[in-house]
Amino acid sequence: MSKRAAPDRTGESTSRTASESEPVASGRDAEALRLVELITLASHGHEEAFADLYDLTSARIYGVIWRVLRSADHAAEVTQEVYVEVWRQSARYAQEKGSVMAWMATMAHRRAVDRVRSVSSEVARDERYTLKNTERDVDQVWDGVEQSLDKERVHVGLASLTDIQREALTLAYFGGYTQSQVAQLLKLPLGTVKTRIRDGLIGLRDALGVGT
Amino acid sequence: MSDIHASVGSYVTHALSSGELDEFEDHLAGCDNCRQDVAEFNEAVAELSSSIAATPPPEIRTSVLHAIKDVRPLPAEVDETEHQARTEAKPQRVETETSSHRVAAGAEAATRRPDPEASNPPTAAHQTHDGPVDDLAIRRQRRANRLLTLAVAATTVIALALGGWVYTLNQDRQAQVSSAQLESRVLSAPDATVRTGVLENGARVSFVVSRSENKALFVADDLPPAGEGKKYQLWTIHGTQATADNLLDGGPVAKRWFAGDIENVSALGVTIEPESGSQTPTEPVLSVPI
Numbered sequence: 001m002s003k004r005a006a007p008d009r010t011g012e013s014t015s016r017t018a019s020e021s022e023p024v025a026s027g028r029d030a031e032a033l034r035l036v037e038l039i040t041l042a043s044h045g046h047e048e049a050f051a052d053l054y055d056l057t058s059a060r061i062y063g064v065i066w067r068v069l070r071s072a073d074h075a076a077e078v079t080q081e082v083y084v085e086v087w088r089q090s091a092r093y094a095q096e097k098g099s100v101m102a103w104m105a106t107m108a109h110r111r112a113v114d115r116v117r118s119v120s121s122e123v124a125r126d127e128r129y130t131l132k133n134t135e136r137d138v139d140q141v142w143d144g145v146e147q148s149l150d151k152e153r154v155h156v157g158l159a160s161l162t163d164i165q166r167e168a169l170t171l172a173y174f175g176g177y178t179q180s181q182v183a184q185l186l187k188l189p190l191g192t193v194k195t196r197i198r199d200g201l202i203g204l205r206d207a208l209g210v211g212t
Numbered sequence: 213m214s215d216i217h218a219s220v221g222s223y224v225t226h227a228l229s230s231g232e233l234d235e236f237e238d239h240l241a242g243c244d245n246c247r248q249d250v251a252e253f254n255e256a257v258a259e260l261s262s263s264i265a266a267t268p269p270p271e272i273r274t275s276v277l278h279a280i281k282d283v284r285p286l287p288a289e290v291d292e293t294e295h296q297a298r299t300e301a302k303p304q305r306v307e308t309e310t311s312s313h314r315v316a317a318g319a320e321a322a323t324r325r326p327d328p329e330a331s332n333p334p335t336a337a338h339q340t341h342d343g344p345v346d347d348l349a350i351r352r353q354r355r356a357n358r359l360l361t362l363a364v365a366a367t368t369v370i371a372l373a374l375g376g377w378v379y380t381l382n383q384d385r386q387a388q389v390s391s392a393q394l395e396s397r398v399l400s401a402p403d404a405t406v407r408t409g410v411l412e413n414g415a416r417v418s419f420v421v422s423r424s425e426n427k428a429l430f431v432a433d434d435l436p437p438a439g440e441g442k443k444y445q446l447w448t449i450h451g452t453q454a455t456a457d458n459l460l461d462g463g464p465v466a467k468r469w470f471a472g473d474i475e476n477v478s479a480l481g482v483t484i485e486p487e488s489g490s491q492t493p494t495e496p497v498l499s500v501p502i
Contacts, residue, residue, distance in 0.1 A: 040469070043285050044426065051277055060261035062268035076272050083276040084283060091288035091471060098251050102258040106224075109257075113226040172227040173257065179222040180229065191218065198221030201249075205256040 035100035043091035050087055061108045068112035068176050078115050082108045116176040165200030172197050220246050224253040287471040288458055398422045407500040419480045421502045428470040428480055435466035438484050445489055447481040448472045449499055459489050
């Protein structure tokens with residue numbers, strides 16, 4: 001029997017017998033399952049499965065990293081580091097902790113932020129997020145989020161996420177600033193910044209329907 | 213004095229300084245609410261990545277796949293000292309022939325190996341020979357056969373058969389269904405077998421194995437807690453040598469994949485060990501031949 005990494009995605013979702021307690025998986029569920037399979041195979045050293053994992057996730061992972069670093073060279077290096085780390089840690093992914101994508105995106109973001117902080121003296125000030133380009137980029141990013149949401153789900157919408165929350169969240173997440181730096185940039189108390197970031201995430205979570 | 217919970221958003225967005233990070237991680241260890249928030253916020257933030265996706269230069273793929281050739285994935289749940297012990301030290305000899313508890317997991321296993329129980333360990337609480345215990349062995353074999361028959365259909369109903377786990381509609385479902393996918397692959401492999409045994413504490417455990425898939429899964433319904441400061445430890449056994457494998461806790465649905473290679477293993481085992489794991493078993497191994 002040939003050791004193909006896994007049945008293809010179509011095969012999986014159609015060959016499953018529906019039972020009372022198990023609804024048919026949607027496209028995103030099927031992909032999430034596929035990622036779990038691939039990361040598990042990778043943890044046993046299956047390089048082909050890892051290549052498939054790369055192909056399914058690299059655009060999003062590179063997207064996060066590039067948005068933070070704004071430099072193709074740095075983004076390329078960090079992306080490679082992240083995927084090697086994903087490979088090394090593949091056996092330590094645990095389903096109880098969450099989706100494979102969230103696990104990887106967190107690692108990617110962490111490394112991107114570490115890199116941006118360590119090279120901030122090299123990267124031209126203009127290339128990093130400042131209040132000047134925050135507004136333009138905020139709209140761009142969040143518009144994209146709204147669009148992709150409308151395609152797939154019916155939700156409250158991002159109305160619950162206020163402008164000031166988006167601003168704080170964008171500076172923290174995409175800007176790679178510490179909460180104290182965000183407070184300085186926005187000339188706000190630290191407590192206020194913390195609240196805006198947290199409330200922004202609550203709004204995002206609710207709008208996206210994450211959790212029960 | 214600021215409210216530490218309020219920092220959860222900054223934690224998720226990696227906006228804490230290193231001192232703040234240490235402080236928050238200490239807090240996180242003891243705060244269920246924050247851990248729940250962290251998990252959910254991470255999922256929400258990961259969703260953002262879809263709208264900012266950008267195709268990376270193809271050179272990155274090449275260099276990543278090249279780089280991983282020199283690196284082995286780390287084993288799961290093994291702390292550094294044990295990891296080094298496994299990779300550097302020779303496994304010690306373990307008397308699995310005479311001191312372990314052999315369980316006749318059905319007629320198939322019994323006919324394949326000579327009865328090693330001439331010298332029954334005095335502590336054995338689960339003898340597997342005469343009287344009512346034979347019925348148990350037969351029931352186990354029937355159950356294993358049923359699982360294998362279901363495996364031919366290769367559906368996720370198999371996972372239900374393994375312990376009647378209920379699938380719910382929330383996030384947990386994804387985890388359970390995806391585990392079922394892997395389990396169904398192992399079960400539907402042509403050489404898939406299920407071996408069951410009973411621990412000293414009365415727990416019934418199963419090992420689902422496919423050499424061709426090079427995977428084995430330890431499975432138990434209602435696994436009792438291992439005890440204060442202890443965990444269950446899995447072992448792969450080659451002849452008389454037991455090699456340390458993954459750790460797990462008791463629980464209503466206990467499952468753990470074996471991390472090590474299965475291909476040349478002669479038996480799989482489980483013991484209860486100190487929670488940091490042991491290099492060699494500190495008690496007789498419940499082992500089942502595979």
